[in-house]
Amino acid sequence: MRVRNAWRKQFSAEKPRAPFSFHGGLKLDTSKRALTRFNSTGIKELPLPAKLVVPLIDYHKNNIEPLVNIQQTVSRGQIIAPGIISPAYGTVSVIEPCEFIHPGGLSVNSVVIDTHANNSENPPVSIPSAKAAQAMINSFAEQPIETLEQAALVGLGGAGFPTLHKIKSANNGIHTLIINAAECEPEIACDEALMLAEPEAIALGIETLVQLTQCQQCIIAIEDSKPLAQQQLSEAINTFDVNAAIMTIPTRYPTGAETTLIEVVTGKRLAYRNANSPTTKSQTTPSEHGIVCINIGTAHALWQMVERNQALDSRVVSLGGSNMRNPCNVRVRFGTPVNFVLSATDNTPDNAHTRIRAGGPLSGFDLHSLNAPITANTNCILAEAAFIETPAQPCIRCGQCADVCPVKLLPQQLHWYAQSEDHDKCAQLNLAACIECGCCDLVCPASIKLTETFRYAKSTARFLSEQNQKADEAEQRFKNREERLKQREADRKAAIEKRKQAVKSQDKKTNTDRIKAALERARTKQKSSKD
Amino acid sequence: MTLPALVGLVVLLAALVFIGAALARLSRPINTEGHSGDEQLIEKVNNLLPQTQCAQCGHPGCRPYAYAIIKQREPINRCPPGGDRTIADLAELLGTTALPLDSSCGEQKPIQVAIIDESVCIGCTLCIHACPVDAIVGAGKLMHTVISDQCTGCELCLPPCPVDCIDLVSPATSTSDWQWPRPA
Numbered sequence: 001m002r003v004r005n006a007w008r009k010q011f012s013a014e015k016p017r018a019p020f021s022f023h024g025g026l027k028l029d030t031s032k033r034a035l036t037r038f039n040s041t042g043i044k045e046l047p048l049p050a051k052l053v054v055p056l057i058d059y060h061k062n063n064i065e066p067l068v069n070i071q072q073t074v075s076r077g078q079i080i081a082p083g084i085i086s087p088a089y090g091t092v093s094v095i096e097p098c099e100f101i102h103p104g105g106l107s108v109n110s111v112v113i114d115t116h117a118n119n120s121e122n123p124p125v126s127i128p129s130a131k132a133a134q135a136m137i138n139s140f141a142e143q144p145i146e147t148l149e150q151a152a153l154v155g156l157g158g159a160g161f162p163t164l165h166k167i168k169s170a171n172n173g174i175h176t177l178i179i180n181a182a183e184c185e186p187e188i189a190c191d192e193a194l195m196l197a198e199p200e201a202i203a204l205g206i207e208t209l210v211q212l213t214q215c216q217q218c219i220i221a222i223e224d225s226k227p228l229a230q231q232q233l234s235e236a237i238n239t240f241d242v243n244a245a246i247m248t249i250p251t252r253y254p255t256g257a258e259t260t261l262i263e264v265v266t267g268k269r270l271a272y273r274n275a276n277s278p279t280t281k282s283q284t285t286p287s288e289h290g291i292v293c294i295n296i297g298t299a300h301a302l303w304q305m306v307e308r309n310q311a312l313d314s315r316v317v318s319l320g321g322s323n324m325r326n327p328c329n330v331r332v333r334f335g336t337p338v339n340f341v342l343s344a345t346d347n348t349p350d351n352a353h354t355r356i357r358a359g360g361p362l363s364g365f366d367l368h369s370l371n372a373p374i375t376a377n378t379n380c381i382l383a384e385a386a387f388i389e390t391p392a393q394p395c396i397r398c399g400q401c402a403d404v405c406p407v408k409l410l411p412q413q414l415h416w417y418a419q420s421e422d423h424d425k426c427a428q429l430n431l432a433a434c435i436e437c438g439c440c441d442l443v444c445p446a447s448i449k450l451t452e453t454f455r456y457a458k459s460t461a462r463f464l465s466e467q468n469q470k471a472d473e474a475e476q477r478f479k480n481r482e483e484r485l486k487q488r489e490a491d492r493k494a495a496i497e498k499r500k501q502a503v504k505s506q507d508k509k510t511n512t513d514r515i516k517a518a519l520e521r522a523r524t525k526q527k528s529s530k531d
Numbered sequence: 532m533t534l535p536a537l538v539g540l541v542v543l544l545a546a547l548v549f550i551g552a553a554l555a556r557l558s559r560p561i562n563t564e565g566h567s568g569d570e571q572l573i574e575k576v577n578n579l580l581p582q583t584q585c586a587q588c589g590h591p592g593c594r595p596y597a598y599a600i601i602k603q604r605e606p607i608n609r610c611p612p613g614g615d616r617t618i619a620d621l622a623e624l625l626g627t628t629a630l631p632l633d634s635s636c637g638e639q640k641p642i643q644v645a646i647i648d649e650s651v652c653i654g655c656t657l658c659i660h661a662c663p664v665d666a667i668v669g670a671g672k673l674m675h676t677v678i679s680d681q682c683t684g685c686e687l688c689l690p691p692c693p694v695d696c697i698d699l700v701s702p703a704t705s706t707s708d709w710q711w712p713r714p715a
Contacts, residue, residue, distance in 0.1 A: 459711045
């Protein structure tokens with residue numbers, strides 16, 4: 001701590017550096033911003049539902065095997081599958097495929113937990129004195145970083161990448177830690193609400209992250225549309241002497257996306273994966289460049305781990321949208337079904353035309369079932385009016401889509417190739433780098449569904465490459481089998497030949513001798529048994 | 532003729548001979564690792580085939596069919612699992628016209644995998660011997676099962692089964708191979 005203080009003084013003495021700009025992006029109407037529409041700025045605590053559904057799926061959408069059995073009692077925070085913890089005290093009633101929040105409405109193997117009545121409530125986060133807090137953080141940072149595994153910490157920004165993995169994958173050390181408090185999508189306000197409600201816990205969580213990552217600098221990026229939240233947080237940072245600087249960034253969608261935020265804060269444009277370029281074979285992750293981006297909600301969750309050893313089992317969810325009667329921010333335990341969240345806040349949709357969406361207005365998708373449970377990735381639930389589809393018209397080649405693309409792609413050409421299923425060409429034009437922000441859709445005067453087409457092309461390209469890999473494996477197994485059969489046949493022939501040779505080579509005389517000896521043995525045996 | 536003109540002519544001729552030789556060398560198929568041009572072509576054709584090893588083309592696997600296409604001028608439209616896409620790719624590679632799928636070989640079907648009704652299976656091992664890609668596990672008089680991840684849906688296990696306990700089903704969509712729907 002003392003070593004770092006010298007640096008901190010030097011750093012804070014400097015004027016806060018101005019943010020860099022990025023290509024494209026859009027200034028969206030934030031007048032409808034959820035918080036301004038919300039009846040109260042606080043965070044509502046939701047009661048615990050009778051049933052929690054925990055999907056057994058990891059970041060890469062692979063199924064995970066459970067470590068618990070049916071009828072087993074689980075405690076809150078107990079590991080029920082690698083990387084997944086039980087969000088409450090209860091009994092596992094069943095492990096079966098259940099719907100989860102997925103654009104295709106798929107089901108995935110899930111642990112269903114019947115919660116017990118005497119579950120402990122979430123006590124309010126206690127804020128110790130600055131000195132006590134430092135002592136706690138120091139002792140926590142001395143533990144091996146693997147203790148974070150118990151916290152089941154994942155990014156709360158929307159993608160849900162495991163935080164421990166993020167920190168560990170920075171092999172060459174971390175020089176810049178970026179705390180993402182941008183929250184650029186309108187309607188989403190969970191991070192802002194958290195900053196207003198518990199800025200001290202966030203500040204202490206950030207200090208813990210600084211100690212854990214041993215980073216050279218830590219920058220908290222907040223959009224200039226949230227002056228109150230920024231003020232609260234900066235007060236908390238001063239109170240606890242946190243080694244971090246706040247950077248006010250312009251409100252421009254999509255600054256909150258990881259790649260864009262890194263560009264805004266550091267001025268560095270990370271190379272994107274290009275399948276056809278031999279030089280950049282694998283996707284460069286920010287960690288490889290010594291940069292780690294962590295959401296502000298994750299920092300808050302880390303402080304809960306430090307303070308009371310509580311794993312990440314709940315998050316703040318924004319309820320918004322034009323058809324949401326009581327827009328608010330609620331703290332929801334993971335595994336709570338969406339319909340429970342809506343009914344507990346008196347937001348149950350009153351007509352069948354209301355669309356319930358998960359995620360923000362631009363990046364989100366319609367939910368197929370309201371039984372799907374809230375997970376760490378669910379930052380927002382929206383209730384929107386029925387969608388009136390504008391039919392797409394032919395492209396007029398205005399080029400606005402390329403102007404707004406934050407990753408400098410050519411959406412117009414990509415759309416052409418994606419529609420004609422030319423996946424090689426799409427890869428050449430770097431479709432994999434598309435962050436699906438939806439800016440091109442918003443500006444397209446012909447109402448072409450660009451993002452939808454890109455999502456389709458990306459998933460199809462992935463599917464085809466998987467099929468190719470499977471075909472290669474099948475071919476290898478076929479080859480192995482052919483060789484095995486050939487070898488077996490050769491062995492069989494060799495064995496027959498050997499036996500023939502053996503019979504031939506044996507002397508006839510020795511053979512008759514052998515028969516005599518065998519008869520003799522049999523006779524003596526008969527005799528002895530008669531006696 | 533003056534000397535400079537003669538020198539110029541000689542230089543020009545030398546350059547032409549050199550370029551001609553270089554082009555002649557480049558136009559030959561490149562032989563690497565002892566592969567002849569044909570073998571490389573067979574490899575390329577084989578890479579375009581779907582590797583189901585279903586033998587519907589009349590050859591005992593995808594590589595033998597690739598061999599037949601190159602060496603025996605077998606038509607390129609005899610692969611039902613590959614369908615029109617594979618035919619188009621093959622036509623592009625070989626510089627021929629894409630033909631419609633030969634219906635005598637079979638029809639293109641959606642991706643399927645075999646599944647064994649384990650309550651009926653008598654453990655005869657006949658399907659294990661029939662599977663070209665080693666995707667069935669089991670032992671004599673013990674239950675057999677299909678490793679659905681490795682099954683290519685070739686249907687070769689269906690005819691030998693004495694109790695008819697093998698079915699072909701469309702594989703369950705998992706979250707990892709789910710695709711966004713194509714926009715209208």
